Amino acid sequence: MNRTLPCALAALLLLPFGAPLLAQSPITISVEPRAGAMFPDTYLYEKYTNFSGDGPVEWTDGYLGRALMLGVGVQVGRRGGPLMLRGEVMRSFDQWVSVAHSIVMPRQLYTPPYVATTWVDLRATVTTVSLQLVVPTRLTVWRVQPYVVGGFGGKQYHFGEPTTPADTSAILPNDGFTWGSDVGAGVTIPVAGLTLDLQARESITHYWGKTETDLIASGGVLWRVRGGGGNR
Numbered sequence: 001m002n003r004t005l006p007c008a009l010a011a012l013l014l015l016p017f018g019a020p021l022l023a024q025s026p027i028t029i030s031v032e033p034r035a036g037a038m039f040p041d042t043y044l045y046e047k048y049t050n051f052s053g054d055g056p057v058e059w060t061d062g063y064l065g066r067a068l069m070l071g072v073g074v075q076v077g078r079r080g081g082p083l084m085l086r087g088e089v090m091r092s093f094d095q096w097v098s099v100a101h102s103i104v105m106p107r108q109l110y111t112p113p114y115v116a117t118t119w120v121d122l123r124a125t126v127t128t129v130s131l132q133l134v135v136p137t138r139l140t141v142w143r144v145q146p147y148v149v150g151g152f153g154g155k156q157y158h159f160g161e162p163t164t165p166a167d168t169s170a171i172l173p174n175d176g177f178t179w180g181s182d183v184g185a186g187v188t189i190p191v192a193g194l195t196l197d198l199q200a201r202e203s204i205t206h207y208w209g210k211t212e213t214d215l216i217a218s219g220g221v222l223w224r225v226r227g228g229g230g231n232r
Contacts, residue, residue, distance in 0.1 A: 009215075028227030032073040032197060036218025038126065042047075045208040047171045051052060057104040060171040064124060070155040075134070084134040086149075090216070092126040093116035097159060101170035117213040120170055123160035128203060128216070129153050130182050145188045155205050175205055180205030180212075188222070195222040 044062040050088045071090030077083060099120040107113050130153030137146045156177045184201025 001217070007045060012199045015229040019165075020159055026078070026227055028224060030075045030224045032075060032086075032220040032222050034069075034071050034088065034197075034218045034220035036069045036075055036090075036094075036175065036216060038067050038069050039215040039217070040066065041212045041214055042096065043210075044173065044212070045210055056106060058165040058169065059102055060193075060219075061100045061102070062173050063100070064126075065096045065098065066093040067126070067174065069093075069128075071128075071189070071218075074222065075222060076176065079133075082135070085130045086134050086151075087131050088128075088132065090128045090218070092124070093232075095124045095126060097122045097124045097173060099162075099170055099172060112179060118170065120152075120162045120164065120172070121195050122162055124173075127156040127158075129156075130203070132182055133161075134139065143190050146185065147188065149201060150183045151181070152179065152180050153203065155207075155214075157207065176207075178205045178207060189205075195224075196220075197222055 039120050041064075044064040045060075046062075047060050049060070050051045051059040069090045069092055071088060073086050073088035075084050075086040077085060099122065101119050101120070102115050104113050105116050130151055132149045132151035132153075134147050137145055137148065154177055156175075157173065158175050160170070161171050181204050182201050183204070184199060186197060186199030186201075187195040189198070197217070197220045200215065203212075203214045203216055205212050205214075
């Protein structure tokens with residue numbers, strides 16, 4: 001297994017212990033269970049087996065499907081301060097990759113050229129790790145506090161075996177970890193002594209040379225475990 005993901009998870013778990021280094025004033029620490037959905041980029045990869053013109057043009061496309069995302073975050077910051085630091089881990093559930101293996105079949109007598117495509121499905125799991133800087137805006141409407149978020153993170157990809165016998169010429173995806181960045185926005189809403197947090201962010205990484213811009217929309221509840229009760 002790639003060691004990068006366990007190291008990132010360990011850093012996230014140690015985040016609260018480094019909170020006093022952020023400022024001299026009292027620190028608030030909140031734990032945030034999150035749930036949402038991943039809306040992946042148009043396709044995960046595209047690989048050409050033959051594009052030289054010496055034979056039939058042949059290539060493979062991989063399409064990552066939408067999926068439920070569950071996870072947890074830890075947020076630290078100064079009480080009443082202008083920004084917070086948030087670490088987050090999320091994992092996809094019941095996700096699939098559809099792989100399309102295509103060949104351009106040449107003209108035969110009166111039959112024009114055509115593309116023959118074979119589809120293969122694989123189970124997929126994507127685990128995201130991120131460290132975000134949360135910056136509340138000065139605009140507050142009816143106790144709703146908008147904020148912008150930016151930071152860095154990464155994705156761990158894991159793929160299962162094909163559900164049906166695969167075309168041996170198809171290029172199937174590989175497991176791996178890739179670093180990237182995160183940018184997005186959200187709002188916090190005080191509800192019954194807790195804080196409801198709604199967020200949408202783009203997780204920007206690379207897979208097999210292609211930039212992946214996956215949208216992750218999620219909601220969570222900030223449960224303050226240090227720094228006193230109430231909300232900002």
